[in-house]
Amino acid sequence: DVVMTQSPLSLPVTLGQPASISCRSSQSLVHSNGNTYLNWFQQRPGQSPRRLIYKVSNRDSGVPDRFSGSGSGTDFTLKISRVEADDVGVYFCIQGTHWPYTFGQGTKLEIK
Amino acid sequence: QVQLQQWGAGLLKPSETLSLTCAVYGGAFSGHYWSWIRQPPGKGLEWIGEISHSGSANYNPSLKSRFTISLDTSKNQFSLRLASVTAADTAVYYCARKTQRDGVDYWGQGTLVTVSS
Numbered sequence: 637d638v639v640m641t642q643s644p645l646s647l648p649v650t651l652g653q654p655a656s657i658s659c660r661s662s663q664s665l666v667h668s669n670g671n672t673y674l675n676w677f678q679q680r681p682g683q684s685p686r687r688l689i690y691k692v693s694n695r696d697s698g699v700p701d702r703f704s705g706s707g708s709g710t711d712f713t714l715k716i717s718r719v720e721a722d723d724v725g726v727y728f729c730i731q732g733t734h735w736p737y738t739f740g741q742g743t744k745l746e747i748k
Numbered sequence: 749q750v751q752l753q754q755w756g757a758g759l760l761k762p763s764e765t766l767s768l769t770c771a772v773y774g775g776a777f778s779g780h781y782w783s784w785i786r787q788p789p790g791k792g793l794e795w796i797g798e799i800s801h802s803g804s805a806n807y808n809p810s811l812k813s814r815f816t817i818s819l820d821t822s823k824n825q826f827s828l829r830l831a832s833v834t835a836a837d838t839a840v841y842y843c844a845r846k847t848q849r850d851g852v853d854y855w856g857q858g859t860l861v862t863v864s865s
Contacts, residue, residue, distance in 0.1 A: 637810065673851045684842065684855040691850060728793065732851035736808040739793040 638662050638731055642740035648748045655716040657743045659729035664709050666733070673732035676705055676714045679742075680725040688727075689714065721747060750775035754843045754856035756828075760863050766830040770843030770856050771823070777801060781846040782826040784817060785855075786839040794839075798846060799826060833863045 639662040649655045665672045676689040687696050689705035692712060702717045716723060724747060729740040756768035770782070783798040797807035799817045807813050819826040830837060843856040 675851050675853075684857050686855075687853050690853070694850075696853075730793075730852060732846070735806065736810065737795045737852070739795075741792050 637736060638665075638734045638738050640729055640731055640738050640740040642729060642743055645741060645743055647743050647745045649716075649719045649745060650748045651721065652718050655719050655723075655745060657714045657727055657729075657745075659707075659712045659714070659740050661710045661712075661731055663734070665712075665731050666709065671733075672708065674705075674707070674712050675730050675732065676703075677728050677730065678723075678725050679728070680722075683725075685728075716745075719745070719747070750845065750854045752843050752845065752854055752856035754841075754859055756841075756859055756861070758860055758862060760833050760861065761865055762834055762863060763832050764863075766828070766833050766837065766841075766861055768828045768841055768843070768859055768861075769825055770827070771825045772845070773824070775845075775854075777821060777824045779848075781848070782817070782819060783844045783846050783852065784815070784828045785842045785844055787842070788836075788839040796828065796841075833861075835863050837861065838863045 641660045643658045665674050672692050674692050677685040679685045688699050688703050693705045704715050706713050726742045726744050728742040751773040754770040778801040781798045784796040787793045795808050797817050799805040805817045816829040840858045840860050842858045845854045846852045
């Protein structure tokens with residue numbers, strides 16, 4: 637199975653400051669059709685996961701432009717330009733290129 | 749807005765059968781893949797399997813085909829079944845939608861299933 641390694645696992649951030657989460661895969665996530673199926677999710681406390689970014693860098697409808705995704709191949713990053721209180725929760729990546737699909741361990745973002 | 753609403757028994761004894769159902773509201777049922785994911789306490793997320801709108805199912809090989817995913821297109825619902833549960837099957841179970849174009853998007857609210865004698 638493809639191993640997804642996220643870092644850091646804990647991310648204390650001051651309000652208004654940027655945050656960055658890394659997700660690395662044990663093999664390339666480029667599908668034979670040319671797409672890279674790497675999505676990012678946010679899970680707020682007590683809620684089900686909400687997708688923020690799909691296929692590396694595409695922001696979902698309604699997601700603030702403070703969130704951005706980048707990367708290629710095996711190395712991907714989720715960035716929050718200015719952290720707000722509402723951003724508290726767990727963030728995780730998921731690869732949908734290789735079966736079975738696998739997840740990063742999750743990064744817990746908290747406010748300092 | 750697509751919503752997935754799931755339900756099923758939350759407390760099982762060892763050897764009983766886990767049965768969860770997920771209903772899809774507000775979106776097309778056909779053309780997508782319908783998935784089950786679980787997260788044991790203190791552990792990471794694990795993909796159980798998925799079923800296409802035509803009824804073709806794929807399962808995580810690591811789970812040794814213990815699970816069965818089925819769908820009822822007349823009700824826009826899909827289900828998960830696991831016979832002979834053990835304590836190791838204790839987890840929060842999620843249903844989710846996957847599109848061929850963009851991957852996983854919508855999730856259900858999750859169901860905590862506890863296996864205990």
